[in-house]
Amino acid sequence: MSQALHPQPATRSFADIRQALLAKEEVALIDVREEAPFAQAHPLFAANIPLSKLELEVLSRIPRRDTAITLYDNGEGLVHKAQQRLEALGYSDVRLLEGGLQGWRDADGELFIDVNVPSKAFGELVEHYRHTPSLAAEQVLELIESNADVVVLDARRYDEYQTMSIPSGISVPGAELVLRARELAPDPKTRIIVNCAGRTRSIIGTQSLVNAGLPNPISALRNGTIGWLLAGQTLDHGQARRFGEVSESTRQTATADARKVADKAHVQRGTRADLQRWQAEKNRTTYLFDVRTAEEFAVGHVPGARSTPGGQLVQETDHYASVRGARIVLVDDDGVRANMSASWLAQLGWEVFVIDDLHREDFSEKGDWNAPSPTPPQVEEISAETLAQWRDNGNVAVLDFTASANYVKQHIPGAWWVLRAQLKDALAKIPAAERYVLTCGSSRLARFAVPEVEALTGKPVFLLKGGTPSWFAAGYAAETGESQLASPRIDRYRRPYEGTDAPREAMQAYLDWEFGLVEQLGRDGTHGFYVI
Known part of the structure; x- marks a missing residue:
């Protein structure tokens, strides 16, 4: 047969x-x-x-x-x-x-x-070709302790800066450096030190200031906070020093500097009419990114733009623009952040445009960026109060689909942490229940899992309205730690430069890996990067 x-x-x-x-x-x-x-x-x-x-x-x-x-x-x-x-x-x-x-x-x-x-390997290529100036952690500490004329600018995200920072460091995320540095170091004799956690963002940040022609002596902190810790030095925690507003003359100077760098990197120019035409194209992917701060974006942005503060866009381009070879269009309201970010993306091999003819009224959409998502399945929702009653009276299992780090920080007592892609295996570890309640940070992800849990268990499955935060907002208790993991914690790679407890061996191995990236790029042969 x-x-x-x-x-x-x-x-x-x-x-x-x-x-x-x-x-x-x-x-x-x-x-x-x-x-x-x-x-x-x-x-x-x-x-x-x-x-x-x-x-x-x-x-x-x-x-x-x-x-x-x-x-x-x-x-x-x-x-x-x-x-x-x-x-x-x-x-x-x-x-x-x-x-x-x-x-x-x-x-x-x-x-x-x-x-x-791609971004980390490119950073190593930049240092390799431009010999980006850097100082060792011991040299920087000596400058700080001797009250030398020095300012330390931290090019990471603000939340990373708050976790741990170089003493006296000020948070100036990467794309803001060319706009803000002159205001923070107005005397051209002031030495500027740019740091990140490892190497990439300090190299790119330092080279941004060099490329833009700032007159100050400028250096990267060699190997960032990792290098600082490996030198046996102490980091600050919970700092809140941030850049302030800049004068109009500083902004104008920075705008002219950034445009020169963009032109040198062969960044292409576009208009609002070009943008409309590109967005209507059926056979070409166009990403529209606003590279200002998230706060500026929320006040008003070009409709359809995604908020990608410039330093992180250059660092995590693969996350935001996951189609290699697509067109990237950048917008801001002064040309500094867009042109500097575009100068790096062009060198990273992207076809990148900056829109030049935007007016204040073009930034008409307000609020945070909302990711487009498909129509979610229709499911039955319950309140935190209903869940509390069910837990008191009957056989109910709570499945939490949030990021494992969020679960460990706090979760509903007795809730199981589950990885959606390993749902069948996870349910085999969880005692069978008469009904299931699913949750996560917002219940957006958990909603998609409801029909899957129904199909695997044959039992009624409900969604916690408002997600786990609604449980705490109703005044119910929290549990912490890895109390009930039904799936392995593989949802996030722990970066060796993260947090304050990374082992020395892991930090050193990370640096050694970064040093080898230029050679790996050569073996791969597809990168298309160049360095101005």
Whole structure:
């Protein structure tokens, strides 16, 4: 008796992807594993969109539905579900990487560890070619302790700065440096030190100031806060020093400086009419990013723009623009942040434009950026009070789909932490219940899991309205720690430069890896980077 044949899913090979990258075609090579396994090994231009939260991220990261998408995992069986979900969302050209990650390896494709590798490797290339000036941690400490004429500018996100910072450091996230540095160091004799956690953002920040022609002596803190700790020196915690407003003359000078740098990097210019035409194109992906601060964005922004404060956009380009070879359009209200960010993106091999003819009335949309997401499933919601009654009276299991770090910080007592992509395995570890209540930080992600839990358990499944915060807002108790993990904590890769308790060996190994990235780029051969 003949058996029905299952058609094999369409694939793309390592050679196909490599050729498309070299031809500067649009490439969406998507790793659907969680971030921790992704960080163990992946191709240079792979973007990580975990299956667990695919629906919440993919529409902003791959906005065009007929983009050529290639999915892979490392044999975990995630790609078929991811393909089904993407096709249900209307994506029409979804294929699998031939042989998965192992197929890439077997074809002698270069594999990289860690996250945001294109930007980190590029930072090393910049230092390699430009010999970006830097000072060792011991030298910087000596300058600070001797009350030398020195200002320390921290180029990371403000929340990272608050966690740990160099003594006397001021938070000036990367894209703000050229705009703000003259105000913070008005005397051209004042030495400016730029730091981050490791190397990339301090190299790019320092080189930004050098490229913009600031007259001050400028240096990166060599190896950032990692280098500071490895030198046995003490960091500050919980600081709140931030940049202030700048004068009109400072802004005008910075605008002219940034435009010169952008022109040197061959940044292209655009108009509002160009932007409208690009956004209407059916066969080309255009990202529209506002690179000012999140606070400025909330006050008023160009409709359809995504808030991506410039330093982080350059650091995490793969996260925001997950289609390599797409067009990137940047906007701001003075030209400084957009032109400086664009100068780096152009060197990173992107086709990047800055819109020059924006007026105040163009920044007409207010509030935070809201990620586009598909129509969520209709589910039955319950209040925190109802959940409390059910827990007192009956057999109910609470499943929490938030990030594991949030769960560990605080969760509903007795709630199980679950990774959505490993739902079946997780439910096998959780005692069977008569009904299930799902939650997360906002209940947006948990909502998508409701029909999946119903299908796997055959029991009634409800959504906690307002997510876990609604439980605490109602005055109910919290539990902390890894009390009930039904899935392994692989949803986030712990960066060796994060927090205050990273082992010395991990920090040193991270630096050693960064030093080797230029060589890895050479072996890979697809990067298309250049350095002005």
